Amino acid sequence: MAVTIDIDVRYRDLDALGHVNNAVIATYLEEARTNYIDEVFGAGLEEYTFVIAHLEVDFERRITTGDDVAVTVQVPALGNASVPMEYEITADGQRAATAETTLVFLDAAGEGTAPIPDPVRDRIEAHEGH
Amino acid sequence: MAVTIDIDVRYRDLDALGHVNNAVIATYLEEARTNYIDEVFGAGLEEYTFVIAHLEVDFERRITTGDDVAVTVQVPALGNASVPMEYEITADGQRAATAETTLVFLDAAGEGTAPIPDPVRDRIEAHEGH
Amino acid sequence: MAVTIDIDVRYRDLDALGHVNNAVIATYLEEARTNYIDEVFGAGLEEYTFVIAHLEVDFERRITTGDDVAVTVQVPALGNASVPMEYEITADGQRAATAETTLVFLDAAGEGTAPIPDPVRDRIEAHEGH
Amino acid sequence: MAVTIDIDVRYRDLDALGHVNNAVIATYLEEARTNYIDEVFGAGLEEYTFVIAHLEVDFERRITTGDDVAVTVQVPALGNASVPMEYEITADGQRAATAETTLVFLDAAGEGTAPIPDPVRDRIEAHEGH
Numbered sequence: 001m002a003v004t005i006d007i008d009v010r011y012r013d014l015d016a017l018g019h020v021n022n023a024v025i026a027t028y029l030e031e032a033r034t035n036y037i038d039e040v041f042g043a044g045l046e047e048y049t050f051v052i053a054h055l056e057v058d059f060e061r062r063i064t065t066g067d068d069v070a071v072t073v074q075v076p077a078l079g080n081a082s083v084p085m086e087y088e089i090t091a092d093g094q095r096a097a098t099a100e101t102t103l104v105f106l107d108a109a110g111e112g113t114a115p116i117p118d119p120v121r122d123r124i125e126a127h128e129g130h
Numbered sequence: 131m132a133v134t135i136d137i138d139v140r141y142r143d144l145d146a147l148g149h150v151n152n153a154v155i156a157t158y159l160e161e162a163r164t165n166y167i168d169e170v171f172g173a174g175l176e177e178y179t180f181v182i183a184h185l186e187v188d189f190e191r192r193i194t195t196g197d198d199v200a201v202t203v204q205v206p207a208l209g210n211a212s213v214p215m216e217y218e219i220t221a222d223g224q225r226a227a228t229a230e231t232t233l234v235f236l237d238a239a240g241e242g243t244a245p246i247p248d249p250v251r252d253r254i255e256a257h258e259g260h
Numbered sequence: 261m262a263v264t265i266d267i268d269v270r271y272r273d274l275d276a277l278g279h280v281n282n283a284v285i286a287t288y289l290e291e292a293r294t295n296y297i298d299e300v301f302g303a304g305l306e307e308y309t310f311v312i313a314h315l316e317v318d319f320e321r322r323i324t325t326g327d328d329v330a331v332t333v334q335v336p337a338l339g340n341a342s343v344p345m346e347y348e349i350t351a352d353g354q355r356a357a358t359a360e361t362t363l364v365f366l367d368a369a370g371e372g373t374a375p376i377p378d379p380v381r382d383r384i385e386a387h388e389g390h
Numbered sequence: 391m392a393v394t395i396d397i398d399v400r401y402r403d404l405d406a407l408g409h410v411n412n413a414v415i416a417t418y419l420e421e422a423r424t425n426y427i428d429e430v431f432g433a434g435l436e437e438y439t440f441v442i443a444h445l446e447v448d449f450e451r452r453i454t455t456g457d458d459v460a461v462t463v464q465v466p467a468l469g470n471a472s473v474p475m476e477y478e479i480t481a482d483g484q485r486a487a488t489a490e491t492t493l494v495f496l497d498a499a500g501e502g503t504a505p506i507p508d509p510v511r512d513r514i515e516a517h518e519g520h
Contacts, residue, residue, distance in 0.1 A: 016404040026153035056186045144276040283416035
């Protein structure tokens with residue numbers, strides 16, 4: 001079940017060509033991701049450490065101020081230590097970009113990977129209906 | 131022939147966990163890319179329009195302030211309309227991330243793709259020794 | 261008559277201490293300012309050149325993600341070439357910062373200052389009820 | 391004794407008009423400030439809490455990529471709880487902005503102000519030759 005957020009495009013998001021900069025698109029994804037994490041991963045999250053291991057974006061349309069921007073995110077099948085996420089960004093209802101990230105849980109030392117904690121796995125799978 | 135630039139990590143590049151934010155890594159890539167474009171693509175670039183069509187990053191190590199950061203970029207075999215670029219980011223001499231981007235030339239209307247202009251293709255291939 | 265906008269605090273707005281960075285506060289002001297300019301300065305604005313000549317912020321409370329942030333801006337008495345703006349930023353209804361900026365109109369060459377164009381002056385004064 | 395740092399202007403620092411955005415200037419000041427703090431305030435700084443209470447910038451010239459940018463910072467006479475800092479930003483050797491910030495030390499609870507810790511005061515005054 002996808003979670004969607006709206007993004008307010010800021011003037012500072014534009015680059016010298018007047019379009020939302022490619023790095024800022026990664027920030028838009030981050031807003032959708034942190035919102036998903038807050039809503040779905042659940043309480044107790046401060047006990048876990050995870051990092052972004054992979055980011056991939058296909059840019060289809062340029063975005064600018066005044067565009068009505070939304071980001072949708074969902075989690076397909078979970079790995080052992082990793083949570084894949086798939087995104088779609090729309091501007092005025094038209095697809096502007098698609099993206100994927102991989103979030104990886106780390107062990108207590110923050111060095112090696114660790115299995116997705118069971119409560120987190122359960123909540124994601126319940127949310128996504130896997 | 132790879133082109134390498136040094137990056138000064140700014141305090142503003144850090145996120146709430148004290149590491150360089152993933153979106154800022156895309157900005158570091160952009161610095162290497164714009165530097166490569168300035169050095170290699172050559173004069174007359176203002177006549178052409180190109181956009182980033184694809185961005186892909188694998189994050190291997192977290193970066194923080196005080197790290198000695200460098201970004202290396204090179205162009206493998208050229209496509210018809212697209213210029214692929216491969217990057218390596220190091221922090222204190224250790225690989226922190228690898229990345230790829232695809233830059234696509236657009237036609238005069240900025241709508242469809244266009245072949246890489248011949249002078250640009252020639253300069254890239256001379257530089258890379260393809 | 262003050263114009264108020266809401267700000268979505270982004271995770272990227274935080275610095276390593278978990279608070280909205282001071283430079284990002286300047287971006288929040290910019291959002292209020294560009295919104296005021298769009299709403300009040302009126303059509304034909306692309307004919308004019310103006311720049312920010314002065315920025316001044318008093319930070320009173322730290323802001324973080326989850327805070328309900330709003331920025332209010334109004335224009336006190338106009339100068340000859342300059343438009344002063346006064347701002348208040350609130351977080352969860354409590355004042356977090358106050359600020360002032362001075363916007364200066366430039367001549368066609370973009371070198372010297374120029375009087376505020378009459379249509380812009382008229383619209384601001386009508387809006388503010390000066 | 392002023393401390394000077396060089397700034398690499400990034401493409402991402404530019405706004406839609408092709409100049410370094412006003413909020414990014416605040417980030418340039420922050421780079422000079424954190425560098426001064428690291429060099430002068432001395433070890434043990436992690437024991438103290440301080441915040442930026444005031445920021446003031448006068449913009450004189452626009453800065454763009456390719457400009458050779460430097461920021462100089464010095465501390466005039468110290469207050470009881472507050473450390474004033476004065477900055478000058480140059481671009482290609484010409485003054486582009488001047489600025490002031492006030493940094494305030496907080497008590498252990500992070501609520502009220504606290505006197506500048508003696509070791510910090512001593513190091514600043516030794517450095518500045520007050």
